[in-house]
Amino acid sequence: MHTLYLVSTPIGNRADISIRALETLWNVDVILCEDTRTTQELLNTYKSRFDRPYPKLLSYNDHNRDRRIPAVLDLLIKGQDVALVSDQGTPILSDPGYGLTKEIYKLNDPKIVVEVIPGANALLPALQLSGFPPDRFFFAGFLPKSDKRRREMIANFPSTTVIIYESPRRIRELLEQTCDVLGPEKKVAICRELTKKHQEALRGSVDDLLGIDLKERVKGEVVVVIDNNPQKG
Numbered sequence: 001m002h003t004l005y006l007v008s009t010p011i012g013n014r015a016d017i018s019i020r021a022l023e024t025l026w027n028v029d030v031i032l033c034e035d036t037r038t039t040q041e042l043l044n045t046y047k048s049r050f051d052r053p054y055p056k057l058l059s060y061n062d063h064n065r066d067r068r069i070p071a072v073l074d075l076l077i078k079g080q081d082v083a084l085v086s087d088q089g090t091p092i093l094s095d096p097g098y099g100l101t102k103e104i105y106k107l108n109d110p111k112i113v114v115e116v117i118p119g120a121n122a123l124l125p126a127l128q129l130s131g132f133p134p135d136r137f138f139f140a141g142f143l144p145k146s147d148k149r150r151r152e153m154i155a156n157f158p159s160t161t162v163i164i165y166e167s168p169r170r171i172r173e174l175l176e177q178t179c180d181v182l183g184p185e186k187k188v189a190i191c192r193e194l195t196k197k198h199q200e201a202l203r204g205s206v207d208d209l210l211g212i213d214l215k216e217r218v219k220g221e222v223v224v225v226i227d228n229n230p231q232k233g
Contacts, residue, residue: 002076002112004104005083006091008119013195014045016120024117026050029080032060032072034087034095060084065096069103076104076112088221090121094141094165122194123163126223129201130161130189133229137161147177154181162226168192168218172210178226179206187227192218 005024010016025031025043033039036057043054060068075082084091084100091097101114127134138158142165143150154177166174171190178186184207191201202209202217 002079003081004114005117007083007085007117008090009042009085011088011120011122011195016195018119021117021119022046025083026054028055028083030082031055031057032084033057034061038087039085062096065099069100122223125194126191126225129191130225132161132225132227137163140164151177151181154178157228159228159230162228164224166222166224168222171214171218175206175210189225190218191223
């Protein structure tokens with residue numbers, strides 16, 4: 001049996017990687033990385049735990065995935081085990097890993113399997129910190145960059161808790177669009193520095209948060225959570 005392992009890595013605090021994830025990364029033949037330098041830094045943190053070097057690192061990202069997928073399939077067919085990691089968090093969620101898994105399933109080869117090594121992600125900690133109803137939620141990922149398409153998507157959000165990945169450079173734009181489409185009283189949480197020392201959730205109405213100097217307060221990747229649940233009474 002030859003395996004593609006989808007291995008979750010820390011989103012900020014390197015101590016959040018699991019023992020199972022480390023053992024998997026040291027036992028495969030090849031590790032696919034969004035950025036080999038980022039993965040190398042993580043592996044160097046833990047290399048003293050093992051009596052052998054970590055495997056070969058290959059880049060796999062939005063820029064090279066189309067030409068990399070056939071090569072990875074060939075590795076699996078020839079009997080090698082491969083791990084896929086994101087720079088941070090869980091592979092497949094808002095990263096190019098889906099294309100690879102889709103092609104593996106299309107092979108329909110019983111000797112090649114996909115296995116998940118779970119761990120850190122930004123989605124669930126933000127949901128926990130938001131204080132909004134967690135029983136049902138909609139993960140919107142990264143919204144389109146076009147103003148028109150973003151507004152259309154916001155207008156069509158389901159009536160539940162909504163989770164968005166966003167660049168700090170577009171936070172104010174997102175809040176302004178949310179204000180225009182869903183109203184200034186809509187409750188929002190901007191979650192930053194997740195799992196790190198200065199982890200924080202800025203909570204309030206859209207109008208409240210637009211009154212904050214967001215450029216100064218919000219740095220690094222953030223997760224925005226919107227309480228789009230029906231309001232009672």
